Amino acid sequence: MREPQTLYDKLWNSHVVAELPGGDVLLYIDRHLVHEVSSPQAFAALREGGRAMRRPRAHLAVADHAVPTGTRGGVIADPLARAQVAELEQNVADFGVPYLALDGEDQGIVHVVGPEQGYTLPASTLVCGDSHTSTHGAFGALAFGIGSGESGTVMATQCLKQRRSKTLRVELVGLPGPHVSAKDIALAFIHQVGALGARGYAVEYTGPAVEAMSMAGRLTLCNMTIEAGGRVGLVAPDDVTFAYLQGRRLAPKGEDWDRAVAYWRTLRSDPGAAYDRVVTLDVAALSPHVSWGTSPDEAAPVTGHVPDPAPYRGKRPASCRKGFAYMACVPACPSPKSPSNACSSGPAPTAVSRICARRRLSPRAGGGPRACAPSWSQDRPRPRSRRKPKGWTLSSWPPASNGAMPAVPCVWR
Amino acid sequence: MMQPFTRVHGTAAPLPEENVDTDIIYPARFLLITARDGLGAYAFHDRRFQADGAEVGDFVLNREPWRNATVLVAGANFGSGSSREHAVWCLLGRGIRCVIAPSFGEIFQSNCFRNGVLPITLPATQVEALSRAAGEGRTFDVDLEAETVTVDGLAPVAFTVPAERKLALLNGWDETATLLNTQADAIAAFEGRHHATQPWLFIDHP
Numbered sequence: 138m139r140e141p142q143t144l145y146d147k148l149w150n151s152h153v154v155a156e157l158p159g160g161d162v163l164l165y166i167d168r169h170l171v172h173e174v175s176s177p178q179a180f181a182a183l184r185e186g187g188r189a190m191r192r193p194r195a196h197l198a199v200a201d202h203a204v205p206t207g208t209r210g211g212v213i214a215d216p217l218a219r220a221q222v223a224e225l226e227q228n229v230a231d232f233g234v235p236y237l238a239l240d241g242e243d244q245g246i247v248h249v250v251g252p253e254q255g256y257t258l259p260a261s262t263l264v265c266g267d268s269h270t271s272t273h274g275a276f277g278a279l280a281f282g283i284g285s286g287e288s289g290t291v292m293a294t295q296c297l298k299q300r301r302s303k304t305l306r307v308e309l310v311g312l313p314g315p316h317v318s319a320k321d322i323a324l325a326f327i328h329q330v331g332a333l334g335a336r337g338y339a340v341e342y343t344g345p346a347v348e349a350m351s352m353a354g355r356l357t358l359c360n361m362t363i364e365a366g367g368r369v370g371l372v373a374p375d376d377v378t379f380a381y382l383q384g385r386r387l388a389p390k391g392e393d394w395d396r397a398v399a400y401w402r403t404l405r406s407d408p409g410a411a412y413d414r415v416v417t418l419d420v421a422a423l424s425p426h427v428s429w430g431t432s433p434d435e436a437a438p439v440t441g442h443v444p445d446p447a448p449y450r451g452k453r454p455a456s457c458r459k460g461f462a463y464m465a466c467v468p469a470c471p472s473p474k475s476p477s478n479a480c481s482s483g484p485a486p487t488a489v490s491r492i493c494a495r496r497r498l499s500p501r502a503g504g505g506p507r508a509c510a511p512s513w514s515q516d517r518p519r520p521r522s523r524r525k526p527k528g529w530t531l532s533s534w535p536p537a538s539n540g541a542m543p544a545v546p547c548v549w550r
Numbered sequence: 551m552m553q554p555f556t557r558v559h560g561t562a563a564p565l566p567e568e569n570v571d572t573d574i575i576y577p578a579r580f581l582l583i584t585a586r587d588g589l590g591a592y593a594f595h596d597r598r599f600q601a602d603g604a605e606v607g608d609f610v611l612n613r614e615p616w617r618n619a620t621v622l623v624a625g626a627n628f629g630s631g632s633s634r635e636h637a638v639w640c641l642l643g644r645g646i647r648c649v650i651a652p653s654f655g656e657i658f659q660s661n662c663f664r665n666g667v668l669p670i671t672l673p674a675t676q677v678e679a680l681s682r683a684a685g686e687g688r689t690f691d692v693d694l695e696a697e698t699v700t701v702d703g704l705a706p707v708a709f710t711v712p713a714e715r716k717l718a719l720l721n722g723w724d725e726t727a728t729l730l731n732t733q734a735d736a737i738a739a740f741e742g743r744h745h746a747t748q749p750w751l752f753i754d755h756p
């Protein structure tokens with residue numbers, strides 16, 4: 138009888154092209170999202186080597202990192218950014234790569250357009266020159282971030298040399314209470330295992346809380362996996378996944394759709410499959426989390442305390458103090474008892490209480506500002522008619538009266 | 551295309567700080583540059599320069615004898631964070647060919663191997679000893695063939711590198727070229743099988 142397999146095992150095994158000496162394997166890559174920042178050197182390497190792209194139309198390009206978040210269609214003010222986007226447009230034209238135009242309706246953040254277009258599919262392998270590529274694992278795709286050189290290899294060979302990861306199952310126990318979102322679960326998980334806790338592991342999220350979660354929530358969980366040090370986040374595809382995908386532009390149609398869904402249903406980890414590590418997290422007992430520092434594991438429940446730097450989890454006090462200073466946070470400050478009295482409690486206007494104030498004003502934002510993730514705040518059934526999804530909802534925050542809080546830019550990952 | 555790595559001899563700069571991420575190595579705003587060469591000027595830019603462009607005097611790469619270091623002895627989780635390969639290109643641009651640390655960001659480490667920079671992982675205590683020696687300005691000799699780091703006045707330290715990676719570094723093999731030369735048939739055969747199981751993945755030839 139066949140050994141029970143995890144979702145990760147199934148995805149991995151079905152993409153092994155060859156075993157290489159030294160324990161690496163050659164892994165087939167179905168999907169490659171291309172953006173302007175990490176691709177120019179990959180295209181340059183193709184040209185230098187006189188190489189063709191193996192399957193140019195299997196890739197999907199979009200400019201999203203160096204583009205203005207507000208207006209579209211005009212001239213990009215920054216000359217370097219303008220040149221970078223122009224270079225992408227030239228490259229996709231030269232090599233015949235499908236491109237979502239900057240002023241088109243479908244343009245958006247690379248990890249949002251993949252799902253929106255039905256480009257991200259269960260049982261596929263997907264890579265992108267961006268560490269948040271783990272996001273796409275929400276669909277049961279084996280997705281991970283790569284460097285520009287690897288992008289060039291994928292373009293030329295549709296393959297990558299990879300080493301198998303260990304597997305970590307995060308078992309979410311119970312169902313979250315009101316105001317506890319996927320971002321809170323992610324922050325609690327990272328806080329529990331540390332910012333390097335999932336390093337070397339492919340992380341699979343399981344349990345009733347995941348099953349009950351919308352695609353937005355699942356994308357958030359998988360997006361944040363890299364913040365725990367894990368390159369791959371996974372959720373087994375189910376009816377929620379299929380309902381999201383059906384009818385999307387690049388999703389299978391007709392008979393293919395039925396065959397695909399039947400295949401996708403077999404991906405779920407087999408009962409009794411062995412993981413290298415299992416972490417359980419009682420989500421029923423979770424409170425909303427807020428960040429007080431600059432590392433993703435520096436978060437606390439609103440019912441808890443901002444720690445005193447000295448004894449904080451073996452971290453150097455200096456690194457904690459750096460976070461406090463950046464967040465204008467007071468060491469050992471008790472955070473508010475509940476989000477509803479956030480603004481009025483606490484000895485000083487700490488970052489925590491300000492974050493809570495924001496959460497109360499805008500609970501759909503679903504998380505602290507430091508963890509930079511697109512706001513898949515709601516599942517929108519057909520997003521085609523809207524403009525670029527905004528990855529960031531901080532424009533009107535913090536309140537203008539508070540000069541102490543520095544602006545928090547979106548850090549390119 | 552890749553510069554082979556056989557042996558590197560020179561001073562080593564100690565940077566005993568944990569979690570030096572790729573944004574510290576290569577600040578995000580320079581990602582708008584689309585070239586691979588000439589990025590050395592931006593390596594550790596915001597550590598090396600003040601806002602007004604003046605050098606930060608006490609940053610190790612601004613001081614002698616480490617200004618032209620060829621080796622970096624770093625802290626745990628060096629090169630974590632973003633996948634940007636610029637972090638490796640800018641080190642190369644400064645002449646840094648080898649980084650020794652207790653652990654590395656995964657993508658950064660693989661980017662190093664692909665660009666002729668040798669990432670050496672050693673236990674923290676050994677890295678600390680090497681870091682002290684680097685701080686004393688001693689000369690390092692990194693020999694990939696023998697897999698040893700030899701520092702003046704210290705016993706040689708052995709390290710290991712995956713055999714495949716070692717071969718590629720020693721010969722300056724480019725990974726894409728190697729795969730195209732050795733795996734073309736395997737890739738084509740796999741594609742045939744894969745198309746039969748999941749035809750819907752082949753949006754380019756329906």
Ligand code: SF4
Binds near residue numbers: 511547549
């Ligand atoms: S918003 Fe965050 S997740 Fe999205 S692209 Fe920027 S860094 Fe990546």
